Each structure stands twice: as C-alpha cells, then as structure tokens.
Amino acid sequence: MAKAVGIDLGTTNSVIAVVEGGKPDVIVNSEGTRTTPSVVAFKGAERLVGNIAKRQAAMNATNTFFEVKRFIGRRWDEVREEAGRAPFKVVEGPNGGIRIETTDGLKAPEEISAMVLRKMVDDASAKLGYTVTDVVITVPAYFDNTQREATAAAGKIAGLNVLRIINEPTAAALSYGLDRKGNETILVFDLGGGTFDVTILEIGDGVFEVKSTNGDTHLGGADFDQRIVKWLAGEFEKENKFDLRKDPQALQRLIEAAEKAKIDLSSANETTISLPFITFDPETRTPMHLEKKLTRAQFESLVGDLIERVRKPVLQALEDAKLSAAKIDEVILVGGSTRVPAVKALVQSLLGKTPNESVNPDEAVALGAAVQAGILSGDSSVGDIVLVDVTPLTLGVEVKGGVVAPMITRNTAVPAKRTEVYTTAENNQPGVEINVLQGERTMANDNKSLGRFKLEGIPPMPAGVPQVEVTFDLDTNGILKVSAKEKSTGKESNIRIENTTTLGKDEIDRMVMEAEQNAEADKLRKEKVEKRNALDALRLSAEKALSESGSAPQDLKDKVQQLSDKAREAVQTEADDATIESAQKQLEEALQELMQANAATQPSNSSDDASTSEAKKDDDVVDADFKPAG
Ligand code: AMP
Numbered sequence: 001m002a003k004a005v006g007i008d009l010g011t012t013n014s015v016i017a018v019v020e021g022g023k024p025d026v027i028v029n030s031e032g033t034r035t036t037p038s039v040v041a042f043k044g045a046e047r048l049v050g051n052i053a054k055r056q057a058a059m060n061a062t063n064t065f066f067e068v069k070r071f072i073g074r075r076w077d078e079v080r081e082e083a084g085r086a087p088f089k090v091v092e093g094p095n096g097g098i099r100i101e102t103t104d105g106l107k108a109p110e111e112i113s114a115m116v117l118r119k120m121v122d123d124a125s126a127k128l129g130y131t132v133t134d135v136v137i138t139v140p141a142y143f144d145n146t147q148r149e150a151t152a153a154a155g156k157i158a159g160l161n162v163l164r165i166i167n168e169p170t171a172a173a174l175s176y177g178l179d180r181k182g183n184e185t186i187l188v189f190d191l192g193g194g195t196f197d198v199t200i201l202e203i204g205d206g207v208f209e210v211k212s213t214n215g216d217t218h219l220g221g222a223d224f225d226q227r228i229v230k231w232l233a234g235e236f237e238k239e240n241k242f243d244l245r246k247d248p249q250a251l252q253r254l255i256e257a258a259e260k261a262k263i264d265l266s267s268a269n270e271t272t273i274s275l276p277f278i279t280f281d282p283e284t285r286t287p288m289h290l291e292k293k294l295t296r297a298q299f300e301s302l303v304g305d306l307i308e309r310v311r312k313p314v315l316q317a318l319e320d321a322k323l324s325a326a327k328i329d330e331v332i333l334v335g336g337s338t339r340v341p342a343v344k345a346l347v348q349s350l351l352g353k354t355p356n357e358s359v360n361p362d363e364a365v366a367l368g369a370a371v372q373a374g375i376l377s378g379d380s381s382v383g384d385i386v387l388v389d390v391t392p393l394t395l396g397v398e399v400k401g402g403v404v405a406p407m408i409t410r411n412t413a414v415p416a417k418r419t420e421v422y423t424t425a426e427n428n429q430p431g432v433e434i435n436v437l438q439g440e441r442t443m444a445n446d447n448k449s450l451g452r453f454k455l456e457g458i459p460p461m462p463a464g465v466p467q468v469e470v471t472f473d474l475d476t477n478g479i480l481k482v483s484a485k486e487k488s489t490g491k492e493s494n495i496r497i498e499n500t501t502t503l504g505k506d507e508i509d510r511m512v513m514e515a516e517q518n519a520e521a522d523k524l525r526k527e528k529v530e531k532r533n534a535l536d537a538l539r540l541s542a543e544k545a546l547s548e549s550g551s552a553p554q555d556l557k558d559k560v561q562q563l564s565d566k567a568r569e570a571v572q573t574e575a576d577d578a579t580i581e582s583a584q585k586q587l588e589e590a591l592q593e594l595m596q597a598n599a600a601t602q603p604s605n606s607s608d609d610a611s612t613s614e615a616k617k618d619d620d621v622v623d624a625d626f627k628p629a630g
Contacts, residue, residue: 004134004163004377005124006171006369009113009151011069011220012193012336014038015366016120018128019374022381024175024367029123035362036123039066040115042103047522049119061087061252063103067222070194071098071109073143073150082218085226087248087255097503108503110150111511114157118515121160134161136373138365140195141167142215142392144438145450145480152477153503157511159519163376165477168192169199170210170389171368172334176359177203178371184329185211187317189347189355190365191310192335194220198314200321200328209388212320212411214313219306221262221337227302228258228294232273236290242279244290250279265296266339300342307342314350320411331355334364388413391478397470398435398444400425407472410440414478419471421487427463431456434470436482455484457491532571535584539567542591551601552594560594563587 006024008015013035017026026034031051041053041064048056057064065088071079076092083090083098091106093099099106117137125132139151148165155162169188176186183204190197197215201208232254233244244250257273264271275290300307318325333355337343347355374382391414396406399422408416424432433454439447458466467487474480485492503511542564549557563586569575570583 002130002132002134003128003379004136004373005121005132006136006138006366006371006373007117007120008138008168008171008366008369009069009117009154010035010038010192010365011067011195011222012038013362014116014120015363016124017363017366017370018124019370019379019382022383024178024370024374026363026366027124027127029120030126036116036120037066038069038113038116039064040068040112041065044103045525047104047115047518049115058249058252058256061248062089064088064252065100065102065112067194068100068109068112070218070222071100072113072154073109073147074098087252108507108511110154110157110503110508111515113151113154114511114515117155117158117160118519121158133159134163134373134377136164136166136369136376137162138166138168138171138369140190140192140215140217141169141197141199141213142195142217143478144217144393144448145395145478146448147217148478150503152479153508156508157515159512159516164372165479166369166372166387167197167199167210167213167389167392167478168365169197169213169334170201170208170387171366171372172332172359172364173199173201173203173208174368174371174385174387175364176330176332176356176368177208185323185327186330186332187314187328187351188332188334189310189314189338190215190334191337191343192220193222193337194218196220196310196313198310198317200317200323206384207386207388210390210411210413211323212317213390213392214317214320215392216309216313219309220335221259221340223306224262224299224303224337224340225255225258227306228261228273228299229254231302232258232290232292235292236278240281240288242282242288244279247279253278261294262299262340265294265299266341268296270295296341303342307340307346310343310346311350314347325351325353328353332359332364333357334359334361336362389476389478390414391416391474393438394440395450395472395474395480396437396447397422398437402444404437404439404442404444404447407470408474412474414474415476416474417471419469422468422470423464424458424461424466424468425463428460429463429466430458430460432458432468432484434482434484436472436480450480451482453482453484455486455491457489458486459489461488528577531577531580531584532574535567535580535587536571538584538587538591539564539571542567542587542594545591545594545598549594549598552597556590556594556597560587560590563590 003018005016005018015035017024028034029036036050037054039053041048041060070082075096076098089101091099121132137155139148152162152165169190172188185202188199195217196219199213200211237243253275257275261271261273271294273292277287278290279288281288331351331353338361371382375385390411394406394410395408396404399405407418431454433452435452436450437444437447438450441447469485471483542560546560567583567587570579
C-alpha cells in the first residue's frame with residue numbers, strides 16, 4: 001500500500017522521508033543525495049529541478065530560481081527589498097501578490113515550489129516502488145495564514161494530497177522525542193536558510209504539546225550570505241570602481257562563494273574567497289579577478305546584528321510559555337545555520353545550556369513530518385502519539401477606530417474555533433465589513449490583513465442593535481476560515497473575500513492543469529531525448545563494429561557506414577521521432593548483418609591470449625548497446 005510521506009520544503013534544501021517499520025528514514029533522491037536543493041531552472045524548453053538546477057545557476061542566473069520560499073504567500077510590498085537582491089526577476093503580481101519572471105512566463109512562487117515538491121515525490125515514488133500522493137508538508141512555525149495556504153496550494157498544484165501542514169520545529173521535536181521516555185520540556189531552535197523559529201514543547205507519554213512559538217520569517221543563513229556578498233562587492237568596487245551586483249552572472253557567483261565561505265568558517269578560522277574571471281573591465285575588456293581573505297571574526301562582525309535578532313523571539317517564547325530558561329531540559333538545534341559557531345554560542349549563553357546535538361539538523365524536520373504522515377495515515381507501527389500544536393500569531397477583526405479585537409490569541413492550541421457577536425456603529429447600516437487581521441499589534445494597520453469580508457443586506461436598525469456573529473475556525477493546518485452571520489435574518493450568504501494575495505481556486509485549478517500538462521510534456525521530451533541517445537549509442541556501436549570488420553563484404557560495410565552517417569545527422573539535427581525511429585531500425589538491421597558477417601569471417605574462438613578476451617569483452621559491449629532502447 002502506498003504510504004504517506006513527510007516533506008521538509010526548505011528555503012535552501014528540501015528533504016523527504018517515510019516511516020518504515022515504525023522508524024522514519026530519509027528517502028534519497030535520484031541523484032543519490034539525501035537533501036535536494038530547492039532550486040528550479042528553465043533552460044530552453046527544459047525544466048531542471050534540484051542539484052542539476054543548482055549546478056548550472058551561475059551560467060543561467062536570471063533563469064534559476066532559489067529561495068522562493070521567501071516569497072511564498074507574501075505581499076509584494078513586504079518583500080520588495082528582498083526581491084531586488086535576487087539575480088532573477090521578481091515582480092508585483094495580481095492583488096499585490098508576487099510573480100517570478102521565467103522564460104516560460106510569469107510564475108507564482110507556489111508554482112515554482114510545486115515543481116520542487118513534484119521532483120521530491122517522483123524520486124521517492126521511484127525509490128519506494130509505488131506512487132506517493134499523500135504528503136505532510138512542513139512550514140516555519142511562524143508562517144502566517146497566507147503563507148500556510150500558499151504552501152498547501154503548492155502541494156495541490158504538484159498534484160499531491162496534502163494531509164497536513166505542520167510546523168517545522170514541532171516536526172523536529174517529534175523526531176527527537178520518538179524514543180524518549182519520561183517528561184521533558186524542550187526548546188527547538190530552528191535557524192534555516194531563510195527563516196527562524198523557536199518553539200517550546202512539553203513531551204511525555206507520546207504527547208507532544210507545544211507551549212509557545214515565536215520567530216522571524218525574514219531571518220536565515222541567506223541573510224548571512226548577503227552580508228558577505230555586500231562586503232565582497234563593496235571591497236571590489238573600492239578597488240576596481242565596478243559594482244559586481246549589476247552583473248547577474250557575477251552576482252550569482254558571489255552568492256555561491258559567500259555561502260561556501262560562511263560554511264568554511266563554521267569549522268575554520270579563516271577562508272579565502274577566490275573568483276577568477278569574475279567579470280570584464282567594461283573599458284579595456286580585460287578579465288578581472290576577485291580574491292579576498294575572510295576571518296571568522298570579520299564574518300561575525302558582518303552578521304553580528306542578524307544573530308542578535310534571535311534573542312527577542314527566544315525570550316518571548318519563554319515568557320509566553322511562562323517558563324524561565326532554567327526550566328528547559330533540552331535545547332535542540334535544527335536548520336543548517338545553527339552550525340555557525342556564533343549562533344551556537346548565543347543560544348548557549350541565552351539558555352545557559354549546551355545545545356543537544358543528537359538530531360541531524362538537516363533531516364530532523366523531514367523525519368518528524370514522516371512520523372506525522374504515519375500517524376495521519378493510520379500506520380500503527382508509529383505508536384500512540386498525540387500532537388498538540390499552537391497558532392503562532394493572534395487572529396482578530398478590525399473594530400471601530402481601527403483597533404484590533406482579538407478572536408484567537410497566539411499560542412492557542414489548534415484546532416480552535418471562536419464566535420463573537422459584533423454590531424453596527426451607525427443607524428441603518430446596510431452592511432458591515434470585516435477585516436480579518438493577523439499579528440500582535442493593537443492597531444489594525446500595523447498587522448497583516450488576511451482578507452476583508454462583507455456582510456450585506458442587514459435590515460434597517462438603529463446602531464448597536466443588529467447582531468453579527470463572527471466565527472473564526474482555525475484548522476489543524478493553522479489555516480483560518482471566517483464566517484459572519486446576521487442573526488435576525490440568518491443571512492450569511494453575502495460574504496466575500498477581497499484583497500487576498502493567495503491564489504484563487506480558479507488559478508490553482510489552472511496551475512494544477514498546467515503542471516499536469518507540463519509533466520506530460522516533460523515525459524515526452526525525456527522520451528525523445530532517450531530515443532536520440534539510444535540511436536547515438538547504436539551509431540557508436542556501428543562505428544566500432546565497422547573498425548573491426550576487416551573481412552566483411554565491402555557493400556555491407558558501405559551500407560552500415562551510410563546508415564551510421566544518416567543516424568549521426570538525425571541525432572545532430574534533432575530530427576523528428578519518425579526519422580529517429582526509422583534510422584534506428586535500419587541501422588539495427590544492417591548492424592546485425594554486419595556482426596553476423598564478422599562472426600562468420602572471424603576464426604572460431606580460440607583461447608590463449610589476452611587480446612581474445614579483450615575482443616570478447618568488446619563484443620559484449622556491442623551486444624549490450626545493441627538492444628533497442630526502452
Ligand atoms: P536549511 O534551511 O535548514 O537547509 O538551512 C540551510 C542554511 O544553512 C543555508 O543558509 C546554508 O548555507 C546554511 N548552512 C548549512 N551548513 C552550514 C554550516 N556548516 N555552517 C553555516 N551555515 C550552514
């Protein structure tokens with residue numbers, strides 16, 4: 001039976017895992033690695049995902065898309081600055097949303113993420129031997145409603161059945177706590193490529209209860225890289241009067257080198273960043289090179305203020321959980337950026353405890369997601385586990401004077417439902433507009449508006465008389481549904497959402513269809529390439545057979561040579577399928593004839609010398625290649 005899997009859809013890398021025999025395990029991708037870069041590239045008609053996309057990034061900078069998670073479910077005005085730093089083009093989309101410019105048209109971040117998800121699941125299906133469709137996807141605990149919905153939409157666009165969206169630190173705690181006995185209070189500190197989360201949980205007797213969560217969805221290792229990029233580009237500009245950031249290819253190389261230097265500095269005290277031929281002098285057209293030393297101390301001063309930013313969310317999470325640092329039994333580090341020594345040191349000084357490094361920071365989240373997938377799909381081998389998670393941010397409505405009336409406060413366990421009755425502020429008010437807000441600030445304008453709902457058709461009544469019942473229903477994915485009902489008429493039909501940046505149902509349906517069509521087109525493209533490769537391999541075999549066919553009839557050799565030339569041309573000109581297939585068939589037949597002739601004219605197998613066994617081995621190669629492909 002097909003199992004449900006867990007996917008950690010990371011800013012930088014993604015990981016997929018499944019429970020086998022009661023234990024979660026990472027599924028390696030088709031390239032044989034346990035993590036897959038969350039990178040997508042368009043190259044002509046081809047679409048590349050993962051390692052292969054990452055590897056060609058510098059050569060194809062404007063068409064290689066990474067860290068797209070920073071944009072998912074966000075508004076254009078929230079990410080304008082970040083968008084400007086990417087080597088690819090990010091533009092404002094419909095309703096203040098975000099679109100990414102690709103050679104295949106404008107794409108929503110959800111669509112790019114769907115491509116990463118699709119690859120992860122396709123590779124997993126191939127490894128597991130069944131088609132995976134049910135998935136649990138993780139998101140940073142501090143993701144708001146729109147970001148969660150957008151992540152769920154990415155899963156849907158990828159053709160997946162998203163069983164649940166769960167919080168990354170909660171998932172990490174699940175993988176950490178699976179084998180633990182006894183009660184413990186743990187703090188999961190998760191600093192990844194683009195986001196920071198801190199979550200405090202109590203675990204014991206199979207119950208994982210989140211007490212509080214906090215974080216910063218704009219803070220991660222990629223920000224450290226950007227600081228190094230800025231410094232490098234600044235130094236280079238000082239010396240050469242040329243801003244490397246204006247050249248997308250140079251910028252992409254700078255970003256890669258910065259990340260590498262940062263990673264080096266987690267274990268070394270000093271590193272050299274060397275980028276020969278980084279650009280050309282615009283006047284003299286001579287090549288320019290970059291070479292710089294960076295010490296750990298310098299790096300720490302470049303990113304010191306960023307690292308300091310983790311302090312406040314940690315203290316807030318402790319306060320919300322009503323705990324002092326001394327009450328935390330274990331501190332678990334998750335996310336690649338916790339390998340930075342200065343990050344570890346700050347955590348240690350903040351919490352007065354050496355962090356527990358027993359979990360693999362790259363894999364813990366996916367492993368926990370797999371456990372949750374197992375629980376949700378009724379896999380009894382996982383054991384009895386109950387997960388109680390919380391909502392990271394307060395949800396409320398705007399009331400008179402632009403003030404927020406909270407409905408579900410932050411750190412409330414999910415699912416949660418609350419109904420409140422509101423009334424009108426004016427006499428004979430025909431309708432009310434409900435502005436749904438998320439955030440901790442008291443004034444509506446300072447929080448994120450998730451959408452506006454209008455309830456119309458209220459019969460004429462004095463101010464304060466109508467009773468409008470507003471219900472907030474927050475599901476286990478942390479996704480909110482809001483309804484409003486006017487009690488005297490029972491009317492709730494005129495509700496409509498405006499001003500949301502997430503994709504509408506029609507758009508998602510269209511993207512699902514496009515993704516399916518693309519998958520079909522990709523398959524056809526792959527088949528075409530395979531056919532071409534098979535013909536080329538056959539041609540090489542033919543050339544080899546010709547070179548060894550001393551005594552075969554000349555007319556037969558000429559025929560094989562001609563057909564081999566024809567095959568070469570068909571491959572080189574990327575001829576249509578019919579031409580490739582016919583060239584394959586003709587060459588196969590002629591080659592068969594030639595090989596029979598060769599066999600007939602060769603002295604029958606004698607045994608003694610190495611050259612015979614060599615020739616035999618070669619024949620085997622020809623035979624193996626000779627099979628029609630596919
Ligand atoms: P994640 O989102 O958990 O995959 O974390 C990815 C981030 O961790 C990226 O910004 C990486 O550059 C960063 N990272 C990975 N390994 C290290 C390391 N050894 N030292 C510093 N940062 C690292």
